[in-house]
Amino acid sequence: MSDFCPEGVCEGSGWVLDEAGDARPCGCRRQRINRTTSRRMGTGIPKRFRGVSFDRNPVRDLDPLVLDRVRRFTRRIDENLEAGRGWWFTGDVGTGKTSLAMLISKAAIERGHSVAIYSVPRLLSDIKETYDDGSGHSYAALFRRLCEVDLLHLDDLGAEKRTEWVLEQLYSIVNERWQNERSIVGTTNLSLEELREQVGPRTVSRLTEICGGPPMPIMGRDLRTTSASPP
Numbered sequence: 100m101s102d103f104c105p106e107g108v109c110e111g112s113g114w115v116l117d118e119a120g121d122a123r124p125c126g127c128r129r130q131r132i133n134r135t136t137s138r139r140m141g142t143g144i145p146k147r148f149r150g151v152s153f154d155r156n157p158v159r160d161l162d163p164l165v166l167d168r169v170r171r172f173t174r175r176i177d178e179n180l181e182a183g184r185g186w187w188f189t190g191d192v193g194t195g196k197t198s199l200a201m202l203i204s205k206a207a208i209e210r211g212h213s214v215a216i217y218s219v220p221r222l223l224s225d226i227k228e229t230y231d232d233g234s235g236h237s238y239a240a241l242f243r244r245l246c247e248v249d250l251l252h253l254d255d256l257g258a259e260k261r262t263e264w265v266l267e268q269l270y271s272i273v274n275e276r277w278q279n280e281r282s283i284v285g286t287t288n289l290s291l292e293e294l295r296e297q298v299g300p301r302t303v304s305r306l307t308e309i310c311g312g313p314p315m316p317i318m319g320r321d322l323r324t325t326s327a328s329p330p
């Protein structure tokens with residue numbers, strides 16, 4: 100646990116002593132719990148994206164209008180998550196979608212919200228793994244956490260193999276979050292029509308409502324091939 104208290108009160112323990120000498124939770128304790136939950140969920144912010152910032156490439160050189168809207172969303176992250184508002188991006192390979200979505204997740208984590216970051220194929224394989232447990236307990240626990248976390252980050256929607264089981268899993272998670280007005284941030288290489296075909300119209304309809312409209316298109320070239328430096 101960090102020995103830093105963002106409120107400058109508890110010296111990082113998460114607890115303060117009152118006048119009677121009883122321990123009571125510090126104002127920073129909820130943020131600490133959420134950070135720990137975020138670390139336990141999914142993969143956390145992957146190494147490649149830990150330094151993601153509006154001031155650095157690949158983000159800095161993206162369309163200024165896109166950056167302006169994402170920046171405004173991150174500045175109001177508390178109220179956006181409170182209202183269950185999310186965001187999603189679509190576009191070709193390597194255009195910067197995941198970087199933009201990570202900026203939103205990073206802003207949420209910095210404000211002390213719990214965030215679960217998953218690529219969708221990885222999420223589905225984690226769900227499958229809980230089946231091996233046999234008791235149904237770990238599946239229920241994972242499902243509950245996916246539904247309760249303040250922000251669920253679904254990277255690469257539509258990259259998964261399409262089966263009835265997959266459609267059902269994605270629908271259950273998205274529907275549960277939609278019902279409870281909880282936020283989702285997502286990325287996909289697919290158009291809205293392709294996405295309806297791949298993950299099902301009911302899931303896409305709910306995602307569209309959570310994210311306030313169809314996915315934001317991110318145009319451009321593949322930044323991986325154009326920025327790669329020789330070994």
Ligand SMILES: Nc1ncnc2c1ncn2[C@@H]1O[C@H](COP(=O)(O)OP(=O)(O)OP(=O)(O)O)[C@@H](O)[C@H]1O
Binds near residue numbers: 191192199
């Ligand atoms: N100038 C740069 N500095 C650092 N990284 C860069 C730069 N330009 C491009 N990149 C790289 O570009 C990649 C593309 O960004 P990102 O992964 O966000 O794209 P994407 O749209 O999510 O791609 P995909 O559809 O394949 O998932 C990043 O992984 C990053 O490593």
Ligand SMILES: [Mg+2]
Binds near residue numbers: 196197198255286
């Ligand atoms: Mg990506």
